[in-house]
Amino acid sequence: MNLYLYGAEGKWLMVDLGITFSDESTPGIDVIMPDIAFIEQAGRDLLGLVLTHAHEDHFGAVQYLWPRLRCPVYATPFTAALLRLKLQETDFAAEVKIVEVPxxxxxxxxxxxxxxxxxxxxxxxxxxxxxxxxxxxxxxxxxxxxxxxxxxxxxxxxxxxxxxxxxxxxxxxxxxxxxxxxxxxxxESEVRAALEPLIAGCSQRVALACFASNVARLQSISEAAYACGRHCALVGRSLWRMHQAATETGYLKPPEPFVTEHDVGFLPRDKVVMVVTGSQGEPRAALTRIAQGEHANVTLEEGDTVLFSSRDIPGNEKAIGRVRNLLVSQGVRVITPDDAPGEGPIHxxxxxxxxxxxxxxxxxxxxxxxxxxxxxxxxxxxxxxxxxxxxxxxxxxxxxxxxxxxxxxPAIVDRVAHGRMALDGTRLIRVEDSETIRERHRMAFNGVAIVTVVLNRQGRVADAPQIAMMGVDEGEALADLEADLEDILRDAVGQLPTARRRDDETVRETARIAVRRAIRHRLGKKPMTQIHLVRQTGRGGGDQS
Missing domain, CATH: 3.60.15.10 (Ribonuclease Z/Hydroxyacylglutathione hydrolase-like)
Known part of the structure; x- marks a missing residue:
C-alpha cells in the first residue's frame, strides 16, 4: 500500500492513499491501510491528495479515510471515474471534491x-x-x-x-x-499476440484469470476470443466495475459486448472465454468459488482450460496453489505464465x-x-x-x-508516527496495538474455554460449573474435566478470604487461573479462558455479573 507526503512552507501534499489485503497475521481482517494520524493533525495545511492511478494499493483507502482528511482529490478522468464508483458505497460521496486533471x-x-x-x-x-x-x-x-x-x-x-x-x-x-x-x-501487445493461438488450441470452455484493473488485458482477451469465434464473458463484480469506468472514458472497446455470468451456461462450451477474478487465490473471488463448486452460475469440467494471465504476488503462493490443485484434481488443464506453450508471454x-x-x-x-x-x-x-x-x-x-x-x-532527518489501520467489520482499528487481533491469534492457536461459575450468597461455589471448550479437545477428556471441575473451583474459591470472595474481579481471576491449570495438567493445552460469574441473591433468582 502506498502513501507519500510532500511538505513545503508548512503545507502538505499527499500522493496516493492505498490499501493492502490481510494475511494470516491479521485474522478476521480483509483490508489494511495506512495509519494517517500524523497528517490528520495538519488539518487545512493538507492541501490535497493526488492519485497517480487507480490500483487498489494506490487509491483503495480513499473510501475509508477521506472523512478524516477532507481535502480535494486530484485525478485523471479514468481514475476519477473509478473513484466515483467506489464512493457510491459510502454516505459522503457528494462531499468529496474530485478535481479532474487532463x-x-x-x-x-x-x-x-x-x-x-x-x-x-x-x-x-x-x-x-x-x-x-x-x-x-x-x-x-x-x-x-x-x-x-x-x-x-x-x-x-x-x-x-x-x-x-x-x-x-x-x-x-x-x-x-x-x-x-x-x-x-x-x-502488452506481445500478450495479445500469444493469447489467440493459445485459445484456438483449446477444445472446450476457457477461463482466464487476470487482475480486474488490467483493462488492456481485457481488451486483448476480448479480441483474441472474437478471433477464435468465441464470446467473452466477465465473471466477477470488480470486472464489471472496471468495465463501466473504462467504457465511460473510452478505453475499453471490445469487438462485441461482453457476456454476463448468467448467460455463460446457455453457450456451447467451445464458444466462450470467461475472464474471471481470483488470480491470487482470493477466497471470495469467482475462480476460487468455481474451483470449489460453489459458484451460482459457472462450472468447470474435465477438459476445460484455465489460464493464469498474472504473476503470483509474494505471500499469495499457498492460496494460488490450493486453487490450482483443486482445478487439476477435476481434470481442468491449468496454464501459468511459467509453462505456457508457444513463444509469446501470457503475462x-x-x-x-x-x-x-x-x-x-x-x-x-x-x-x-x-x-x-x-x-x-x-x-x-x-x-x-x-x-x-x-x-x-x-x-x-x-x-x-x-x-x-x-x-x-538530502538526508533522513526524523521519523514520524506511522503504522497500519485495519477495517474490522465497520470500524477501523490500529493493527499494531489491537487487543482484538491478539485475542484472535490466541483463540486460533490455543482454543477457547468458557466456564460459568455460580456462587451462593456466602461466595462459595453453589452448583456444578458449566464448561464449553472450542478448539481444545473433544470426547472423554472434556467429560472427565467437567466431572472434576466443581471440586477444583470449590477449593480455589474457598481458599479466598470472605471479603475477597465478594469481589467479582478477584473471584473471576482466581477461577480463571484454576481452570487454565486444570486444562493444562489434563490436556497439555493453554486455551484462552473466560469465566462467566453468577451470584445468587435469593432463593428465586440470581444476579449475573
Whole structure:
C-alpha cells in the first residue's frame, strides 16, 4: 500500500492513499491501510491528495479515510471515474471534491506546482508527477514501465522526461518492484499476440484469470476470443466495475459486448472465454468459488482450460496453489505464465525492469535517488543501480522516514508516527496495538474455554460449573474435566478470604487461573479462558455479573 507526503512552507501534499489485503497475521481482517494520524493533525495545511492511478494499493483507502482528511482529490478522468464508483458505497460521496486533471496536465495548490507526465502501466492513465516548489523539482514516478506498443493509451512521454531532466531534478522517488529483473518487462501487445493461438488450441470452455484493473488485458482477451469465434464473458463484480469506468472514458472497446455470468451456461462450451477474478487465490473471488463448486452460475469440467494471465504476488503462493490443485484434481488443464506453450508471454509486468530504470535515470539525471515501492532487497538493488547510473546520492527510506530534500544535502532527518489501520467489520482499528487481533491469534492457536461459575450468597461455589471448550479437545477428556471441575473451583474459591470472595474481579481471576491449570495438567493445552460469574441473591433468582 502506498502513501507519500510532500511538505513545503508548512503545507502538505499527499500522493496516493492505498490499501493492502490481510494475511494470516491479521485474522478476521480483509483490508489494511495506512495509519494517517500524523497528517490528520495538519488539518487545512493538507492541501490535497493526488492519485497517480487507480490500483487498489494506490487509491483503495480513499473510501475509508477521506472523512478524516477532507481535502480535494486530484485525478485523471479514468481514475476519477473509478473513484466515483467506489464512493457510491459510502454516505459522503457528494462531499468529496474530485478535481479532474487532463492527461499531461498540471495544477497548482499552495507552494506546489504539479505536472502529470504520461507513463505506461497495467491500468489506464498511470502518471508520474513532477512536484515543483521554490526549492526545485522532485519526480515521483508512480507505477510505470516502458511499453513501446501499449494496447491502450500512449507510450511513456520520453521527450518530456528528457526536458524535465535538462531543467534539473532534485530527486527521483522511484518504483523498485522489478529492480532485480534484468532486461525489459515486455509489451502488452506481445500478450495479445500469444493469447489467440493459445485459445484456438483449446477444445472446450476457457477461463482466464487476470487482475480486474488490467483493462488492456481485457481488451486483448476480448479480441483474441472474437478471433477464435468465441464470446467473452466477465465473471466477477470488480470486472464489471472496471468495465463501466473504462467504457465511460473510452478505453475499453471490445469487438462485441461482453457476456454476463448468467448467460455463460446457455453457450456451447467451445464458444466462450470467461475472464474471471481470483488470480491470487482470493477466497471470495469467482475462480476460487468455481474451483470449489460453489459458484451460482459457472462450472468447470474435465477438459476445460484455465489460464493464469498474472504473476503470483509474494505471500499469495499457498492460496494460488490450493486453487490450482483443486482445478487439476477435476481434470481442468491449468496454464501459468511459467509453462505456457508457444513463444509469446501470457503475462507481462507493469513495472520497470533494470534496462527501463536505466533509461529513466539517463533522461532525468537526478541529484538523488530514493527507491520506494518494493521490499528491502528491491530497494537496495534499485539504489545500487542508481549509483551505477552516476546518481550522486541515494537514500533508502523506511516507513515513517522524514526526508529533507532541500535546502542542503538530502538526508533522513526524523521519523514520524506511522503504522497500519485495519477495517474490522465497520470500524477501523490500529493493527499494531489491537487487543482484538491478539485475542484472535490466541483463540486460533490455543482454543477457547468458557466456564460459568455460580456462587451462593456466602461466595462459595453453589452448583456444578458449566464448561464449553472450542478448539481444545473433544470426547472423554472434556467429560472427565467437567466431572472434576466443581471440586477444583470449590477449593480455589474457598481458599479466598470472605471479603475477597465478594469481589467479582478477584473471584473471576482466581477461577480463571484454576481452570487454565486444570486444562493444562489434563490436556497439555493453554486455551484462552473466560469465566462467566453468577451470584445468587435469593432463593428465586440470581444476579449475573
Amino acid at each position: 492527461l499531461s496536465g498540471s495544477f497548482k495548490t499552495g507552494p506546489f506546482d504539479v505536472e502529470l507526465v504520461t507513463v505506461t502501466h497495467s491500468i489506464p492513465e498511470p502518471n508520474a508527477l513532477v512536484i515543483r516548489t521554490r526549492h526545485g523539482a522532485v519526480v515521483h514516478s508512480g507505477d510505470w514501465k516502458l511499453d513501446p506498443e501499449p494496447v491502450l493509451g500512449k507510450a511513456a512521454d520520453s521527450d518530456r522526461f528528457r526536458e524535465i531532466g535538462e531543467a534539473g531534478v532534485l530527486a527521483l522517488i522511484g518504483d523498485s518492484t522489478n529492480a532485480m529483473v534484468s532486461g525489459s518487462t515486455g509489451s 507481462v509486468s507493469g513495472h520497470p525492469a533494470r534496462d527501463e530504470l536505466v533509461s529513466m535515470y539517463q533522461w532525468l539525471q537526478p541529484q538523488t535517488a530514493i527507491p520506494v515501492h518494493g521490499e528491502t532487497q528491491h530497494l537496495r538493488a534499485h539504489a545500487e543501480l542508481a549509483r551505477s547510473c552516476q546518481v550522486p546520492q541515494t537514500l533508502i527510506p523506511e516507513d515513517g522516514a522524514l526526508i529533507r530534500l532541500a535546502p542542503g544535502r
